[in-house]
Amino acid sequence: xxxxxxxxxxxxxxxxxxxxxxxxxxxxxxxxxxxxxxxxxxxxxxxxxxxxxxxxxxxxxxxxxxxxxxxxxxxxxxxxxxxxxxxxxxxxxxxxxxxxxxxxxxxxxxxxxxxxxxxxxxxxxxxxxxxxxxxxxxxxxxxxxxxxxxxxxxxxxxxxxxxxxxxxxxxxxxxxxxxxxxxxxxxxxxxxxxxxxxxxxxxxxxxxxxxxxxxxxxxxxxxxxxxxxxxxxxxxxxxxxxxxxxxxxxxxxxxxxxxxxxxxxxxxxxxxxxxxxxxxxxxxxxxxxxxxxxxxxxxxxxxxxxxxxxxxxxxxxxxxxxxxxxxxxxxxxxxxxxxxxxxxxxxxxxxxxxxxxxxxxxxxxxxxxxxxxxxxxxxxxxxxxxxxxxxxxxxxxxxxxxxxxxxxxxxxxxxxxxxxxxxxxxxxxxxxxxxxxxxxxxxxxxxxxxxxxxxxxxxxxxxxxxxxxxxxxxxxxxxxxxxxxxxxxxxxxxxxxxxxx
Amino acid sequence: xxxxxxxxxxxxxxxxxxxxxxxxxxxxxxxxxxxxxxxxxxxxxxxxxxxxxxxxxxxxxxxxxxxxxxxxxxxxxxxxxxxxxxxxxxxxxxxxxxxxxxxxxxxxxxxxxxxxxxxxxxxxxxxx
Numbered sequence: 001x002x003x004x005x006x007x008x009x010x011x012x013x014x015x016x017x018x019x020x021x022x023x024x025x026x027x028x029x030x031x032x033x034x035x036x037x038x039x040x041x042x043x044x045x046x047x048x049x050x051x052x053x054x055x056x057x058x059x060x061x062x063x064x065x066x067x068x069x070x071x072x073x074x075x076x077x078x079x080x081x082x083x084x085x086x087x088x089x090x091x092x093x094x095x096x097x098x099x100x101x102x103x104x105x106x107x108x109x110x111x112x113x114x115x116x117x118x119x120x121x122x123x124x125x126x127x128x129x130x131x132x133x134x135x136x137x138x139x140x141x142x143x144x145x146x147x148x149x150x151x152x153x154x155x156x157x158x159x160x161x162x163x164x165x166x167x168x169x170x171x172x173x174x175x176x177x178x179x180x181x182x183x184x185x186x187x188x189x190x191x192x193x194x195x196x197x198x199x200x201x202x203x204x205x206x207x208x209x210x211x212x213x214x215x216x217x218x219x220x221x222x223x224x225x226x227x228x229x230x231x232x233x234x235x236x237x238x239x240x241x242x243x244x245x246x247x248x249x250x251x252x253x254x255x256x257x258x259x260x261x262x263x264x265x266x267x268x269x270x271x272x273x274x275x276x277x278x279x280x281x282x283x284x285x286x287x288x289x290x291x292x293x294x295x296x297x298x299x300x301x302x303x304x305x306x307x308x309x310x311x312x313x314x315x316x317x318x319x320x321x322x323x324x325x326x327x328x329x330x331x332x333x334x335x336x337x338x339x340x341x342x343x344x345x346x347x348x349x350x351x352x353x354x355x356x357x358x359x360x361x362x363x364x365x366x367x368x369x370x371x372x373x374x375x376x377x378x379x380x381x382x383x384x385x386x387x388x389x390x391x392x393x394x395x396x397x398x399x400x401x402x403x404x405x406x407x408x409x410x411x412x413x414x415x416x417x418x419x420x421x422x423x424x425x426x427x428x429x430x431x432x433x434x435x436x437x438x439x440x441x442x443x444x445x446x447x448x449x450x451x452x453x454x455x456x457x458x459x460x461x462x463x464x465x466x467x468x469x470x471x472x473x474x475x476x477x478x479x480x481x482x483x484x485x486x487x488x489x490x491x492x493x494x495x496x497x498x499x500x501x
Numbered sequence: 502x503x504x505x506x507x508x509x510x511x512x513x514x515x516x517x518x519x520x521x522x523x524x525x526x527x528x529x530x531x532x533x534x535x536x537x538x539x540x541x542x543x544x545x546x547x548x549x550x551x552x553x554x555x556x557x558x559x560x561x562x563x564x565x566x567x568x569x570x571x572x573x574x575x576x577x578x579x580x581x582x583x584x585x586x587x588x589x590x591x592x593x594x595x596x597x598x599x600x601x602x603x604x605x606x607x608x609x610x611x612x613x614x615x616x617x618x619x620x621x622x623x624x625x626x627x628x629x
Contacts, residue, residue, distance in 0.1 A: 297514070299614035304520035307617040311527070320523060327516045374513075375558035416562055 008043025177207035192246030412440030538562025
């Protein structure tokens with residue numbers, strides 16, 4: 001490389017804070033970085049230095065700068081000029097094999113990717129697929145498989161794709177195989193040059209059936225136990241290599257990190273499932289609470305009228321008997337209708353039922369909430385769209401969405417003059433829209449982002465019992481999306497846009 | 502009884518209003534009914550009242566809102582109020598966090614389904 005062409009950031013950017021200026025940039029004085037990427041001090045690794053005055057950005061610590069700096073043309077110039085020797089991270093002096101460490105650290109980017117995926121739309125098997133793909137790339141291995149403890153009696157079940165076809169592998173949890181050994185002892189197993197080794201008689205052994213089952217030709221294998229938050233074994237992540245040699249200490253470290261990612265993914269899924277069943281209970285609870293209000297009112301009227309009738313009989317007051325009897329009769333009828341409604345129209349009792357009338361479902365749900373709406377001084381209206389029916393959808397799921405959204409809307413309504421409107425509309429040949437609007441307190445930008453984030457991350461941990469992750473889950477099943485219109489004091493509208501099933 | 506005590510029943514459900522009226526009138530009370538807090542506000546200036554039986558959950562102006570308006574009003578604060586409600590605790594928690602304060606405003610509180618005997622007992626206790 002021709003040193004005369006090497007320029008530092010202050011020259012490139014014609015910076016006023018370069019060497020010799022009255023107010024030099026911290027990059028200029030970063031003696032520790034001298035020579036990195038062939039620069040003077042940190043002149044060619046300036047993106048790692050905090051509080052640089054470039055881009056008029058005051059708050060520019062390394063993480064904050066990172067995005068700005070990687071789009072800077074100077075950064076790209078250095079990267080181009082340095083080629084394979086390019087250093088993205090600043091490495092402390094005295095670190096041995098700085099280059100190897102550097103490679104390892106830059107692979108962190110892969111972990112960041114996985115982490116991002118863990119926090120976005122979530123599907124356990126998709127996420128595990130991504131983790132094993134990264135593990136395979138990073139360790140340079142032929143195949144990486146995650147085995148999870150499943151079934152009764154428990155076995156290790158793994159899944160991998162072979163020429164696009166899903167293949168399932170099952171391995172017993174015992175010490176007859178390296179993978180089983182790792183799970184049963186909760187220890188890392190790393191076997192190198194398997195075919196050369198003579199079985200020493202103790203410790204983990206390679207079971208040749210693994211190659212047959214997993215369609216590989218293993219020379220070295222690493223198996224790292226996956227542990228849940230209470231350190232119980234819930235599976236094993238493996239990487240196998242057809243090449244001679246060993247997995248390195250770095251590989252082992254990476255595999256441990258991937259094992260943690262798998263554990264997080266499994267726990268996240270477990271948590272999502274638990275929260276969904278909790279929300280299912282909560283929605284039944286809401287229904288029952290709504291009903292109990294109905295029933296109390298009916299009981300109140302029954303008690304009142306039976307008192308009047310009894311007294312009227314005692315005093316031989318025929319007029320009162322007639323009037324109270326009429327009321328009694330009407331409320332007995334209400335009670336009968338109510339129980340019929342609940343029995344005949346509770347989608348909770350009909351697993352995966354596909355409904356032909358969305359308007360019908362909305363109408364029934366609204367009727368169920370009408371009593372509570374009245375009790376809370378809220379006008380609950382329905383605007384039924386034309387050409388909505390017939391249509392196909394998961395009635396149980398959409399029913400739950402409606403319960404969640406209507407309950408939320410009720411909770412944000414003002415003490416008086418509250419109003420909630422549920423409307424349906426056909427917005428495409430196979431696309432429907434359900435919206436729930438209230439005239440309540442609305443949300444500011446932060447709350448809005450938080451609530452909307454709930455849908456996007458489907459992270460019930462940050463939820464507040466709103467049931468929004470459930471709604472998101474159901475909408476996702478319909479290939480749909482959720483829109484949210486809100487501002488403080490102006491009410492809130494949730495729109496579910498779903499595809500028919 | 503020197504004069505008939507005049508009781509205002511604020512209740513949006515016609516059946517329930519009628520039942521209360523039928524239960525109270527034979528006991529010697531004069532009963533007037535209105536369907537919500539707003540109507541009750543309008544009525545209260547028209548004639549003197551001895552007691553108010555108030556449903557909590559009503560459209561327009563609900564029982565809590567009416568009760569707290571009433572008790573803040575020097576002219577009417579001494580009129581005893583009995584709150585009737587059929588609502589479960591869960592609604593108070595989400596919508597009426599100041600439940601204790603609200604209830605303290607009313608003189609008595611009966612949860613539906615109310616026994617007419619209890620209502621009569623409460624009324625005569627408050628009118629003493």
